[in-house]
Amino acid sequence: MQVRENPFAGIQLPTRRNLTSRLSLYHFPLLSLIFVTHNGSLQDVVRTSILSREWRYKWVTIPNIVFDFQLPFDLQGTLKFKTTVYQVLLLHTGPTVKFTLGISGFSSCPDINHWILFLSKNNVQEFTLTISLGTAHVLPSHLFTFLQLRRLHLSNCVLEPPPTFKGLSRLVGLELVNVTVVPERFAWLISNSPQLEQLECVGITEFDYLEIDCPRLKIFTFCGIFKSICFKHTPLEEISLRCLFRLLNYSHEEGKTSDVIMFSNCQPVIEKLELDGKLLELLGVDNVLKRLPCILGHLKFMDLSSVRFGKIEEISCALCLIRSSPNLQELKILLRKCLHLSLECSRKWTFSSWSFSRFC
Numbered sequence: 485m486q487v488r489e490n491p492f493a494g495i496q497l498p499t500r501r502n503l504t505s506r507l508s509l510y511h512f513p514l515l516s517l518i519f520v521t522h523n524g525s526l527q528d529v530v531r532t533s534i535l536s537r538e539w540r541y542k543w544v545t546i547p548n549i550v551f552d553f554q555l556p557f558d559l560q561g562t563l564k565f566k567t568t569v570y571q572v573l574l575l576h577t578g579p580t581v582k583f584t585l586g587i588s589g590f591s592s593c594p595d596i597n598h599w600i601l602f603l604s605k606n607n608v609q610e611f612t613l614t615i616s617l618g619t620a621h622v623l624p625s626h627l628f629t630f631l632q633l634r635r636l637h638l639s640n641c642v643l644e645p646p647p648t649f650k651g652l653s654r655l656v657g658l659e660l661v662n663v664t665v666v667p668e669r670f671a672w673l674i675s676n677s678p679q680l681e682q683l684e685c686v687g688i689t690e691f692d693y694l695e696i697d698c699p700r701l702k703i704f705t706f707c708g709i710f711k712s713i714c715f716k717h718t719p720l721e722e723i724s725l726r727c728l729f730r731l732l733n734y735s736h737e738e739g740k741t742s743d744v745i746m747f748s749n750c751q752p753v754i755e756k757l758e759l760d761g762k763l764l765e766l767l768g769v770d771n772v773l774k775r776l777p778c779i780l781g782h783l784k785f786m787d788l789s790s791v792r793f794g795k796i797e798e799i800s801c802a803l804c805l806i807r808s809s810p811n812l813q814e815l816k817i818l819l820r821k822c823l824h825l826s827l828e829c830s831r832k833w834t835f836s837s838w839s840f841s842r843f844c
Contacts (some may be wrong), residue, residue: 547581549573554588566595573602580606591618600626607632609654615640620664628652638663645669651676659684671695714746721782724758726789753782757805761790761820764798776808783809789818 549572551565565587583603585596592615603611604626611633615621622642628649636652639661655677665688674680675697683698684705691710699717705724706713713725725745744766757780786809791798806812 544575545578546576547579549576549580549582550584550586552584552586562590565590566593569595569599573599580608582610583608584610584612586612586614588616590614590616592621596621597624597626600624604629609633610635612637613639613641620662625649635659643670643673645673649673651678653678655680657682660686660688662687663689665689667691667694671697674698712744712746718747720752720754722756723754724756724787725763726758726760727762747778752778752780754780755782756785756787757783758787758789759805761788761792761795761798764788764791764801765795767797767801774804774807776804778808780805780809781811784811784813785816786812786814787816787818790820791817792820 551569569585580603585599596613601624608630609632611627611630613621613623614637616639620640620642623638623644625646628645631652632654633652634654635657636655637659640663642664643660644666651673656679658674658677658680659682663685667689670689671694674683675695677698679700680698681700682703683696683701684703686705686707688708690708691713693712693714694710695714695716696704696718697716699719701718701720703722704715704718704720705722707724707726709727744763786805788802788805791802793799802817806815
């Protein structure tokens with residue numbers, strides 16, 4: 485049996501008699517200190533300042549600042565919270581790697597812009613802002629000076645990159661929920677983020693045409709209203725497209741429905757595909773081939789939601805995708821308003837896993 489080394493070896497712990505007067509975090513291993521500062525809540529970390537004089541101001545060097553608790557729905561609670569944020573930012577020393585403001589019950593206010601201005605000098609790498617109440621918060625231009633930013637999460641905001649903005653060269657992940665953007669500026673932001681690997685957009689501004697030109701993008705999630713999306717120089721591995729309520733009014737006289745999703749100058753290497761019935765219906769309006777011109781040879785997982793077996797367009801498109809995926813391993817179909825379902829054809833399927841669900 486292997487004997488583990490005692491992590492407390494060489495440390496003289498205080499006796500019970502003088503425990504109160506001698507207790508200090510310097511009596512604990514460094515691992516414990518790291519656990520408290522990086523995994524404990526901000527309130528817990530601040531409370532540790534009573535343990536010793538040496539530790540009293542240690543918390544001000546914590547690189548991750550996270551406010552994610554429930555805020556009382558009254559003026560006094562809001563004022564107290566704002567004061568706390570100002571105090572933490574003013575007392576904090578050293579780099580701020582991560583800043584999260586995700587308070588439940590917090591609405592837009594001018595103080596947010598002051599905090600962002602203060603953080604713009606701290607080389608923030610991950611920034612999260614969630615506005616849960618009221619109108620969307622208009623983000624200041626200071627946010628676009630976060631040149632070290634690697635991950636950006638915004639909810640219920642207005643995103644307006646200034647004309648002088650040159651992009652976020654280190655951005656890896658971008659998540660936008662209920663964010664208002666100018667389509668042209670948004671496409672420019674994406675194309676000027678050369679390291680971007682993951683892009684998630686839920687409930688953002690309606691798009692007539694959206695071009696995604698990103699050489700490192702691997703995961704793309706879009707849940708909203710759009711007319712056409714074109715991927716250029718994009719080696720996508722996972723795509724999730726879902727329509728909110730309706731697609732933009734599409735005139736079939738303007739072009740083929742195959743233009744809804746286009747790939748330009750890139751070979752699809754998609755391993756995971758998620759589509760909903762609304763999109764399948766539109767893709768299936770034109771004469772659907774038995775198989776796609778380009779075989780989805782890398783596709784292993786397919787998730788089709790809100791599919792109506794009574795809609796021939798949706799079924800035709802779904803079958804076309806299945807036939808075009810020879811290496812498919814898992815198929816998941818969520819049926820909508822389906823009364824009867826025959827699974828006789830399942831004998832010909834060789835997926836390692838597949839499932840059907842139904843809701844009305």
